[in-house]
Amino acid sequence: MPPKYMSGYQKKKRKLRIESLIQSQAGDINKYFTPNLVESKNVAENLLNNEEDMGLNDDDKVLEPVNMDEMVNNNNEEILESLIVDESDFFEKDDEQVQHETLSQETCFDDPGKWDNIDKKIRDFLVERGPKRDACTLFPKDSTNRHFNVLHYKRILSNGEENDRRWLLYSISLDKIFCFCCKLFKKQKHKIGTQLANEGYNDWHNLSHCLTSHEASKEHMECMTDWLELERRLQKNQTIDARAQVQLNKEKEHWKHVLHRIIAIVQRLAKNNLAFRGSCEKLYVENNGLFLQMVEMIAEFDPIMNEHLRRIKDHETYTTYLGSRIQNELIEMLAGEVRKKLLAKVKKAKYFSVILDCTPDISHKEQMSLVIRCLDESENSIKVKEYWIEFLEVDDTSGLGLFTHLKDALIHLELDIDDIRGQGYDNGSNMKGKHKGVQRRLLEINPRAFYTPCGCHSLNLALCDMVNCCPQAMSFFGVIQRIYTLFSSSTKRWRNFKDHVKGLTVKPLSQTRWESHVESVKPIKEQTAQIRDALLDLTNDTEDPKTKSEAESLALYELEKFEFLLGVRVVSRKKQFEESSSTEIALSAEESFRVNYFLFIVDQAHSSIESRFAQFKKYQEIFGFLFNVERLQCSDDESLLRSCKNLESSLAHNGYSDVNGDDLFSELTFLKCSLPEESKSAIDVLDYLKKMDGCFPNAHVAYKILLTIPVTVASAERSFSKLKLIKTFLRSTMSQERLNGLAMLSIEKEIIEQLDYTDLINIFAAKTVRRVVFN
Numbered sequence: 169m170p171p172k173y174m175s176g177y178q179k180k181k182r183k184l185r186i187e188s189l190i191q192s193q194a195g196d197i198n199k200y201f202t203p204n205l206v207e208s209k210n211v212a213e214n215l216l217n218n219e220e221d222m223g224l225n226d227d228d229k230v231l232e233p234v235n236m237d238e239m240v241n242n243n244n245e246e247i248l249e250s251l252i253v254d255e256s257d258f259f260e261k262d263d264e265q266v267q268h269e270t271l272s273q274e275t276c277f278d279d280p281g282k283w284d285n286i287d288k289k290i291r292d293f294l295v296e297r298g299p300k301r302d303a304c305t306l307f308p309k310d311s312t313n314r315h316f317n318v319l320h321y322k323r324i325l326s327n328g329e330e331n332d333r334r335w336l337l338y339s340i341s342l343d344k345i346f347c348f349c350c351k352l353f354k355k356q357k358h359k360i361g362t363q364l365a366n367e368g369y370n371d372w373h374n375l376s377h378c379l380t381s382h383e384a385s386k387e388h389m390e391c392m393t394d395w396l397e398l399e400r401r402l403q404k405n406q407t408i409d410a411r412a413q414v415q416l417n418k419e420k421e422h423w424k425h426v427l428h429r430i431i432a433i434v435q436r437l438a439k440n441n442l443a444f445r446g447s448c449e450k451l452y453v454e455n456n457g458l459f460l461q462m463v464e465m466i467a468e469f470d471p472i473m474n475e476h477l478r479r480i481k482d483h484e485t486y487t488t489y490l491g492s493r494i495q496n497e498l499i500e501m502l503a504g505e506v507r508k509k510l511l512a513k514v515k516k517a518k519y520f521s522v523i524l525d526c527t528p529d530i531s532h533k534e535q536m537s538l539v540i541r542c543l544d545e546s547e548n549s550i551k552v553k554e555y556w557i558e559f560l561e562v563d564d565t566s567g568l569g570l571f572t573h574l575k576d577a578l579i580h581l582e583l584d585i586d587d588i589r590g591q592g593y594d595n596g597s598n599m600k601g602k603h604k605g606v607q608r609r610l611l612e613i614n615p616r617a618f619y620t621p622c623g624c625h626s627l628n629l630a631l632c633d634m635v636n637c638c639p640q641a642m643s644f645f646g647v648i649q650r651i652y653t654l655f656s657s658s659t660k661r662w663r664n665f666k667d668h669v670k671g672l673t674v675k676p677l678s679q680t681r682w683e684s685h686v687e688s689v690k691p692i693k694e695q696t697a698q699i700r701d702a703l704l705d706l707t708n709d710t711e712d713p714k715t716k717s718e719a720e721s722l723a724l725y726e727l728e729k730f731e732f733l734l735g736v737r738v739v740s741r742k743k744q745f746e747e748s749s750s751t752e753i754a755l756s757a758e759e760s761f762r763v764n765y766f767l768f769i770v771d772q773a774h775s776s777i778e779s780r781f782a783q784f785k786k787y788q789e790i791f792g793f794l795f796n797v798e799r800l801q802c803s804d805d806e807s808l809l810r811s812c813k814n815l816e817s818s819l820a821h822n823g824y825s826d827v828n829g830d831d832l833f834s835e836l837t838f839l840k841c842s843l844p845e846e847s848k849s850a851i852d853v854l855d856y857l858k859k860m861d862g863c864f865p866n867a868h869v870a871y872k873i874l875l876t877i878p879v880t881v882a883s884a885e886r887s888f889s890k891l892k893l894i895k896t897f898l899r900s901t902m903s904q905e906r907l908n909g910l911a912m913l914s915i916e917k918e919i920i921e922q923l924d925y926t927d928l929i930n931i932f933a934a935k936t937v938r939r940v941v942f943n
Contacts (some may be wrong), residue, residue, distance in 0.1 A: 277934075278300055278302070279339050279340060279341050280337045280339050280346040280348065280351055280368075281339030281340075281341050281342035281344060281346065281368060282339075282341065283346075283351055283352070286352075291352050292398070292402065294352060295352070295395060295398050295399050295402060296399070296402045296403075298334075298399075299334055299335065299337055299348045300337075301321070301337060301338065302338065302340055307338070307343070308343055310343075310370070310372065312372075312373065314372040314373060315372060316338055316343075316345060316370075316372060316375070320333070320336065320345075320375060320376070320379060321333055321336055323379075323383070333379070333383070334348070335347050335348045335349050335350075335383075335392065335395075336348070336379070339368060342368050342370075343370055344367075344368030344369055344370040345364065345368060345369050345370070345375075346364055346365070346368050346369075347362075347364040347365055347382065347388065347391070348395070349388070349391040349392050349394070349395035350362065350364060350365035350382075350387065350388055350391045351364075351365055352391075352395065353391040353394045353395060354366075354387075354391065362382055362385070362387070362388075363378075364378070364382050365387075365391075422472065422475070422476075424929055425472045426472060426473065426476045426489065427489065427929050427932065428925050428929065429463075429466060429470070429472070429473055430463070430489050430490070430494075430498065431498055431502070431925060431928055431929070432925070433459060433462045433463065433466075434459075434495060434498045434499060434502065435502060435913065435920060436462075437458055437459060437462070438499060438502070438909070438910050438913035438914060439913055439914055439917055439920065440914075441890065441893040441894050441910070441914050442458055443457065443458060443896075443898070443899060444457055444458060444459040444492075444495055445457040445459065445492060445495075446458075446460075449491070449492060451463070451464065451477065451480065451481070451490070452464060459490075459495065460490065463477070463490060464477070476488075496903075496905070496906055496909075497932075497935075498932070499906060499909035499910060499913070500905060500906075500909050501928065501931060501932055501935070502909070502912075502913055502920065502923070502928070503908065503909035503910075503912040503913055505923055505928065505931070506912050506913070506916050506919045506920055506923070507557065507558075507912060509919055509922075510540075510555045510557070510916065510919065511581060511582070511583070513542065513544055513546060513553070513555070514540055514542050514555070514583065515582075515583070516545070516546070517542040517543045517544070517545065517872070517876075518587055518872075519542065519543075519587055519588075519589045519872055519873055519876045520540050520541060520542040520583070520587060520588060520589070520590075520876060521540070521541040521542070521588065521589060521590030521591060521592065521617075521876050521877055521878045522538065522539070522540060522541075522574065522578075522588060522590075522591050522592075522617075523538075523539040523540070523541060523554065523591075523592045523593070523878050523881050523883060523884050524536055524537065524538060524539075524570070524574065524591075524592075524593050524599065524606065524881075524884065525537050525593065525594055525881050525884035525885060525888070526562070526565065526570070526596075527888045527891070529891060529892075529895050529900075530892070530895055530896060530897055530900045531895070531900040531901070533561055534561070534562045534563070534565055535559045535560070535561060535562075535891060536559065536560040536561075536562050536570060536573060536574075537556065537559055537560075537884040537887045537888065537891075538556075538557045538558055538559075538560060538574070538577055539554050539555065539556050539557065539881075539883045539884050539887070540554070540555050540557055540583075541553070541554045541555075541590065541592075541876060541878050541883075542555070542876060543854075543872055543875060543876060545858065549855055550851060550854050550855050550858060552851065552875050552876075554878075554883040555916065556883065556884075556887050556911070556912070556915045556916065557577075557581065558577070558908045558911075558912070559887075559891065559904070559907060559908055559911060560573045560574075560577055561904050565598060566598055566604075567598045567599070567601055567604045567605045567606050567608070567609060568604070568609065570598060570599070570606050571606045571609040571610065574606065574610075585610075585613060585614055586614055586821075588610070588614055588616075588617040589616055589617060589618065589873045589876050589877060590617060590618050590619075590620065590876055590877035590878050591606070591607055591610055591617050591618070591619050591620075591878075592619075592620055592621070592622060592878035592879070592880070592881050593606065593607065593619075593621065593622065593881060594621075594622050594625045594881055595621055595622065595625050595626065595629055595780075600619070600621055607619040614821065615821055616818070616819055616820075616821050616826070618787065618790075618877050619783065620783055620784065620787055620877060620878060620879060621780070621783055622879075622880050622881040622882075623781075623784070623879050623880050624880045624881075624882060625880075625881070626780040626781055627780075629776070629780060630773065630776035630777050630780050630781075631773075633772055633773075633775075633776040634769050634772045634773045634776065637768070637769070637772040638768055638769055638772070641769065645677060645688075647722065647726045647727075648674070648677065648688050648689065648692055649676065649677050649688075650718070650722060650726075651674055651692070651699065651703075651722060652674040652675060652676050652677075652688070653676075654703075654706075654715070654718055654719060654722070655674060655702075656674075656676075661706060661710075661715070664702055664705060664706055664709070665699075665702050667702075668698050668699070668701050668702035668705065669691070669695055669698045669699060669702060670698075671691070671694065671695055671698075672690055672691040672694065672695065673691060674688070674691050674692070674699070675687050675688045675691070676688065696727060699727070700723050700727050703719045703720075703722050703723035703727070704719075704723050704724075706719040707719045707720045707723060787877070789814070790814060790815060790818050791815070791873075791874045791877075792811075793807075793808065793811040794815075794850060794853075794870060794871060794874050795850050795874060797843070797847060797848060797849065797850070797852075797853060800836065800840050801840045801841075801843070803840075805833075805837070808833060808836060808837070809829075809833045812827075812829040812830070812832045812833040812836065813829040815827060815829065815832065815870060816828065816829035816832070817829075819873065826869050826870075826873060827866045827869050827870050828866055831865075831866045832866040832867060832870060835864040835865075835866055835867045836867055839853075839857075839864055839867055843856060844856065850871055850874055850875055851875060853871055854868070854871040854872065854875065857871060887911065887915060890911050890914050890915055891907075891911065893914075894907060894910050894911055894914065895907055
């Protein structure tokens with residue numbers, strides 16, 4: 169029985185033990201709660217009674233007897249402070265530092281070589297989670313050219329059965345092995361002297377003898393017993409008083425439901441490119457942002473969120489999960505999970521292509537969009553996918569600078585630059601340059617990374633070349649732009665235009681998209697008379713001399729000119745050697761239009777298309793016999809063998825080729841006769857090859873590479889639309905990490921919908937636990 173009166177030292181000692189027990193329940197997401205003081209008192213009293221009933225000695229006891237009424241009355245504020253976990257304790261550093269420390273602590277958490285001084289809370293979490301082995305099978309060799317082998321994870325019994333050594337773990341940081349249970353429980357019983365329980369073991373020559381000796385030792389068996397006993401108790405929730413466990417489980421479920429709703433809000437806002445924060449970050453305050461307003465709205469109908477906000481308002485908890493840093497962490501976690509799934513598909517496909525494009529953002533920073541194209545074979549039918557990966561902020565926009573950023577990004581993503589089989593860029597000289605551009609620098613490292621310029625850009629530039637080569641065409645589109653500018657620059661003039669023109673409205677020209685020129689011509693072509701009437705009416709109504717002059721010029725001169733309507737205008741041409749300076753050629757209007765306008769543009773079109781699509785000719789020479797199924801089926805053996813040999817040499821590097829030309833010829837010879845009738849395209853052929861399950865390995869590789877090579881950079885262009893929606897003028901100070909996270913959640917919507925909320929909450933909980941500092 170405890171003494172009736174205790175000394176001040178005893179009270180202080182017992183108070184510290186009580187606080188230690190309560191604080192040990194905090195640290196991960198499932199334990200972030202503030203229990204009621206009376207319930208805490210009851211829990212502690214029950215624990216004391218249980219200890220006495222079990223007959224524990226002083227060393228094994230968790231708590232000593234204490235006057236709980238006196239403690240509650242005298243130390244309410246101190247106990248409350250010990251129970252509250254403030255998220256600011258974890259996020260008082262800047263985002264970059266937190267990210268760096270989180271990654272390093274994740275490594276500590278999974279690496280037994282860094283488990284030197286861990287507390288009971290971390291030990292319980294490790295036991296509840298179980299031993300975790302790294303999937304890496306490439307172990308470094310020592311000075312004797314030996315290394316650890318995964319075969320040692322299994323113990324072969326005398327009867328031939330295999331027994332998993334679940335306790336055996338490998339430390340990547342130290343290149344040593346450890347015993348999971350002895351490392352965690354050695355301080356409970358003995359100071360075990362084996363290396364597996366202390367500094368680790370790496371004598372690979374004598375490893376078998378060491379493992380056999382260790383698992384037969386008394387100390388190891390005692391630690392195994394303690395491990396398995398604690399694991400069983402954790403699974404059955406028998407580690408503390410049953411009443412306290414019920415309260416813990418209730419709080420766990422509460423916080424899981426709260427996080428479920430918060431993650432859903434983050435996902436919805438990010439998917440729709442909406443801003444999270446306002447001018448204030450307090451609940452029930454005007455202009456506090458969409459995130460807090462959605463939390464408030466859900467609380468009106470949802471009892472769980474309502475209870476969460478009640479606790480915050482009543483100061484029962486300071487762990488809100490509503491702050492900006494938590495938002496950033498959730499965005500980063502969601503984007504990280506999406507990126508992880510994307511990269512897993514890329515690595516599974518092996519071959520991939522890189523697509524790059526650059527644009528300045530609202531804060532005048534150059535952003536390079538990185539898109540990876542590969543084949544997705546995870547479903548029943550193969551699909552060509554282009555995945556957006558991230559925006560790279562670049563300072564040096566030269567070919568060398570852009571290539572350096574690309575190379576560093578691939579290394580960070582753990583993608584092998586030697587597996588690149590295609591590269592696609594726009595027609596910028598720093599990208600496509602043959603001597604110092606990105607494509608040339610990548611080809612120097614990997615000559616199998618076939619470069620193809622963007623087909624859409626090339627066609628648009630060819631059409632622009634046609635327009636700029638002919639004065640009549642330049643003048644024609646100039647008049648169209650003048651008409652649009654005149655009417656659109658004033659609401660009154662636009663109303664005048666709408667009064668006369670009831671159909672299509674005039675549209676501006678675009679320098680990057682040719683289809684905008686077509687849309688601009690349609691209103692003029694189909695409503696010339698109505699537009700002329702609107703210009704004449706504007707001439708009579710306006711008092712502005714500049715507007716009057718412009719409208720009169722367009723109505724009475726430009727639109728009525730024969731050369732505008734039919735494109736007839738005398739153009740200078742190169743004089744032939746037999747012609748004298750006084751020679752004049754008289755042409756009819758029709759002949760002049762044909763010779764000096766139509767044929768002039770056709771010649772320029774032919775020349776531009778030849779030069780801008782020259783790279784596609786090389787692509788056709790290498791892969792053309794595969795892309796066209798009819799051509800494959802009609803090809804003779806000699807030409808087919810020559811094409812296969814050419815493909816083998818084109819895919820060769822450092823004495824190795826992706827395909828064998830002779831074997832590919834044999835496979836295609838049989839394949840072209842056995843293809844089903846519904847196989848009309850290259851991807852249909854690849855689907856058929858997949859169903860044949862490895863019967864045509866070389867043909868399968870050849871078609872994979874064929875479809876991996878990009879044709880356009882449209883995916884990178886579309887990502888810039890998201891960039892402009894996310895990083896607006898009011899959000900121009902957004903960090904690069906947050907920008908990439910929000911863009912990933914907005915662009916790759918299909919994958920984010922496939923994520924499981926339970927898994928996300930567990931991942932977030934594990935990262936929270938990993939913030940505990942390892943000494």
